[in-house]
Amino acid sequence: MTTSKVAARILVRAYLDGRTMDEFMFSAVVWMADKRLTGGIVPALDQTLRDDIDNQAGPVVAFKQIRGAAPYKFAVPLPQWLRRA
Numbered sequence: 262m263t264t265s266k267v268a269a270r271i272l273v274r275a276y277l278d279g280r281t282m283d284e285f286m287f288s289a290v291v292w293m294a295d296k297r298l299t300g301g302i303v304p305a306l307d308q309t310l311r312d313d314i315d316n317q318a319g320p321v322v323a324f325k326q327i328r329g330a331a332p333y334k335f336a337v338p339l340p341q342w343l344r345r346a
Contacts (some may be wrong), residue, residue: 269294269305273314276306281319290314 269291282290290310297305306314 263295266291269298272298272305276311276314277318279321281321282314282317286317287331292318310323 272294273287273290290313293310294305297310299308
């Protein structure tokens with residue numbers, strides 16, 4: 262992967278800011294941003310491309326869905342009848 266492709270991926274991910282996007286559409290947007298970067302066209306994400314991203318991007322992925330189920334709590338207090346004085 263070339264440095265311009267990496268930069269385009271980072272640029273698109275930063276613009277998405279946590280929103281989801283179909284992998285095929287994401288690849289197409291990264292390809293277009295890469296072509297604009299290597300061609301010296303500024304800005305790499307122009308208004309038309311940003312509108313396309315906004316139309317195709319889904320909602321922000323909730324943090325709870327990313328990290329999975331809640332971790333087991335090890336510091337569970339003992340029941341009253343089991344506590345020692």
